[in-house]
Amino acid sequence: xxxxxxxxxxxxxxxxxxxxxxxxxxxxxxxxxxxxxxxxxxxxxxxxxxxxxxxxxxxxxxxxxxxxxxxxxxxxxxxxxxxxxxxxxxxxxxxxxxxxxxxxxxxxxxxxxxxxxxxxxxxxxxxxxxxxxxxxxxxxxxxxxxxxxxxxxxxxxxxxxxxxxxxxxxxxxxxxxxxxxxxxxxxxxxxxxxxxxxxxxxxxxxxxxxxxxxxxxxxxxxxxxxxxxxxxxxxxxxxxxxxxxxxxxxxxxxxxxxxxxxx
Amino acid sequence: xxxxxxxxxxxxxxxxxxxxxxxxxxxxxxxxxxxxxxxxxxxxxxxxxxxxxxxxxxxxxxxxxxxxxxxxxxxxxxxxxxxxxxxxxxxxxxxxxxxxxxxxxxxxxxxxxxxxxxxxxxxxxxxxxxxxxxxxxxxxxxxxxxxxxxxxxxxxxxxxxxxxxxxxxxxxxxxxxxxxxxxxxxxxxxxxxxxxxxxxxxxxxxxxxxxxxxxxxxxxxxxxxx
Numbered sequence: 449x450x451x452x453x454x455x456x457x458x459x460x461x462x463x464x465x466x467x468x469x470x471x472x473x474x475x476x477x478x479x480x481x482x483x484x485x486x487x488x489x490x491x492x493x494x495x496x497x498x499x500x501x502x503x504x505x506x507x508x509x510x511x512x513x514x515x516x517x518x519x520x521x522x523x524x525x526x527x528x529x530x531x532x533x534x535x536x537x538x539x540x541x542x543x544x545x546x547x548x549x550x551x552x553x554x555x556x557x558x559x560x561x562x563x564x565x566x567x568x569x570x571x572x573x574x575x576x577x578x579x580x581x582x583x584x585x586x587x588x589x590x591x592x593x594x595x596x597x598x599x600x601x602x603x604x605x606x607x608x609x610x611x612x613x614x615x616x617x618x619x620x621x622x623x624x625x626x627x628x629x630x631x632x633x634x635x636x637x638x639x640x641x642x643x644x645x646x647x648x649x650x651x652x653x654x655x656x657x658x659x660x661x662x663x664x665x666x667x668x669x670x671x672x673x674x675x676x677x678x679x680x681x682x683x684x685x686x687x688x689x690x691x692x693x694x695x696x697x698x699x700x701x702x703x704x705x706x707x708x709x710x711x
Numbered sequence: 712x713x714x715x716x717x718x719x720x721x722x723x724x725x726x727x728x729x730x731x732x733x734x735x736x737x738x739x740x741x742x743x744x745x746x747x748x749x750x751x752x753x754x755x756x757x758x759x760x761x762x763x764x765x766x767x768x769x770x771x772x773x774x775x776x777x778x779x780x781x782x783x784x785x786x787x788x789x790x791x792x793x794x795x796x797x798x799x800x801x802x803x804x805x806x807x808x809x810x811x812x813x814x815x816x817x818x819x820x821x822x823x824x825x826x827x828x829x830x831x832x833x834x835x836x837x838x839x840x841x842x843x844x845x846x847x848x849x850x851x852x853x854x855x856x857x858x859x860x861x862x863x864x865x866x867x868x869x870x871x872x873x874x875x876x877x878x879x880x881x882x883x884x885x886x887x888x889x890x891x892x893x894x895x896x897x898x899x900x901x902x903x904x905x906x907x908x909x910x911x912x913x914x915x916x917x918x919x920x921x922x923x924x925x926x927x928x929x930x931x932x933x934x935x936x937x
Binding site: 609611612613615616618619620628629630632633634636637638639640641642643664667668703704705706 | 743744746754759765767769770771777778779780785786788789790828829831832836842843844845847853854855856858862863917921926927928
């Protein structure tokens, strides 16, 4: 049934269908496991990335509510079932040779279901890169570009950036050019430091008025990253927030350049 | 020409300023921001893949770069000064146009911001929202090139040719005016059939981006996995 996705792969039309369906089925069943990375782990990752995710603290709070997480798991399961059902419908139409007439509707259905599934997993803060990597692995050795075609047609719902990153990583392993130009680029790149411009650089410490610690918020900092750096725990964000209510009205909005007292 | 330019810039400002609307009330006006991006743009928040990154400038008005991007004289070749337009028909972008592209195209899934440098550079820091597609991967010798084109929205037709009608717009950049990596990527894309009018080039690259104190992110995914 993947052939309806990719006309260019018509040469394998008959043989591979069952195997691919099985693979896809196994794969989609596996998705909930991928997405059940513990909330703690993914939160820790969000902070350790040191990026300016201003939603970090809110995300942390949300993820700590495990009941919510359970609800999400149920949603994921339901969506997975929906995807599997759509897959079966397409496969049925295919074997009866009515593919040309029936596929488009079913295909759209599959796309919607797949899109919704990935969207849900993404919402949960799970790495869709992990999910896509898994799909890639499962489909490895299958028809070229099947997955790409599938996802390209799923539109904006699938995280394009992640898919590209996965592809690029694989491609880079195969297509490492070894010419003088690339070698020089490589050497210069390795020797490059971007220390004073990259986000995540530690906040500058400056002397406070009354001898207490004062830091200047750097681009990319959140209360969470500052708390982690200075108190060793993300949870200390609240303490910092309380001590700086005079300059902060929302823990999720900490503009760079603001001076914060560290209690 | 001047009138048109000004008109465009003004529209851009209004558009970008409008995107600030959702920012929390206390800072909505950005009055406390000393170093803004433009008079009406204190910062730009972009949300991609559920994550929001704030792009803003370093607020310390005495800050100076001290990193490798202060070097003046890398050997040429290969680090040669690039023409303003790498190929005919390609759009030119500065920082404001890039931010506009992030809001209007990248956030909506209609476009991709491409860091065309090899990973050794990319890992050191990139523009928020960028995807690393090294220029080498757009070479026709790369067996994965077609798959990448497909993800970018190009369709392979029955006769083996490509339909770029649904292809996404790309904005490419590399290290700056002395960097040939994104110009190469652009020329390779065009030779693959990518329509030049769907391509944008930010010649300023990481050099100008950092010189203006704009937010740089270290890509976590490039180092965290494997």
